[in-house]
Amino acid sequence: MSQNSNKSAIAIATATVLGLLVAKAFWVGLDYLYLPKSGVEVEKGSGIKKLYYHYNLASTKPKPVVKNINKNNKPAPKPKEPEKITKFVLKGLYNSKAKKVIIVIYNGKSYALSLGEELEGYKFIKLKSRSAIFEKDGKDYKIELKIKPIARTQKSSSSNYRAPVTTKPQKVKVVKNEPVREGDTTVIPKTLFNKYKGDFRAIRRNVNAVPYMSNGKLSGFKISFVRRGSDFSKLGLKRGDIITAINGEPLDNFKVPLEFFNNIDSLTAATFTIKRGNEIKELEYEVR
């Protein structure tokens, strides 16, 4: 009788231990072969690139002059200065390690160019603190920024950005509290901008944009509605326009618009690339 109960207890214990061992072996195997040992780290967004009258002054400090003295005490020959392109006007640039973008005015239209992109056969190959270097037929060309920085810098969301102004302070033509065209740029009065910047309901009452898919991929945001006579209708946006990029950043993911709205408090200028029918346009805005 006691032998039977002993056998029974041993069988129960064996079954229990075996069950637990199989479970443990299963998890150890799965853990070793398939499961990661650490979590995913957050890569925070760096904020949307700011363009137009914004550039990185970190590299504009005059570099110490290093004289290259050879054995005969003759200075080294100066490198040949690239020719200037007169038909292009450099209106703004963004210079960082990750991205180099310029805004170029050509034939009255503005173009956002990233490093390596071409305009009229001129390939944008290098960005300096205040100029951009192009290449065409093996020859270098350059265009320079026409505006000068001021000593006092306006702090923005990213320490890389400084807001320079023109040598002569521009007269602000904004009289009414509504967007005003100044050349290629639409100037949005600060008060008007502040009125809308945090009020998404008010924005949606006046304008709406929906994701625009091309070949199953997000390729921009289509303006589905603009209220007639509203402040937004004066921004140059029309129903059916597809916003394909902001400040040269393609809208092929939700990160760019989300960053744009997240950093809207510090926005002073922006360039929207839009597709209207078969035409590509750049809409430039400045908040003053």
Place this chain on the structure above:
Amino acid sequence: MRLVRNLSIFLLALYLGIILFMPKSNLYYKAEELLKKQGIVIGNEELKSSLVGLKVMHPVAYYQGLDVARASIIDAKVLLFVNMLSVEDIELLGVAKNLNIDIKSLKANHSILNPFYIKLNINGSFGVATGYVDLNSKVVHIDIIEPKDINPIKRYLKKAQKGWYYESKF
């Protein structure tokens, strides 16, 4: 008879072993990897394993690197046949903050009897809602059963005879 008894004990021990020895934190890391493919990352969290589950304290959800929501706790209980996930005090951040809603609690229940169906219970500033996620047809359906302040989210809702509901495909 003994064989049946021993087999039953073995299966019971196996079931308990699978729950107890489950590498909960590493499974959570795997879930994080899968979410990252969708652009979602959970950060700032502190993990606390328990016998039958995992508590994720103070998680912040990031979408494409931007913070979109924060919760006080995510409590997951895994019993294999029945699994539960509850998220408490969800606060929307960044652009999502403009929705002007707070979610006090979100509970998701999954049963092995209906493996492609997840039942949802949500309590927020917009009221009380119930719904489901159908993994087969890839549909999320939420019915607002006791509406309070639905104005901030009205544009995302549809109206039916029973009341307001939200539905989307993924």
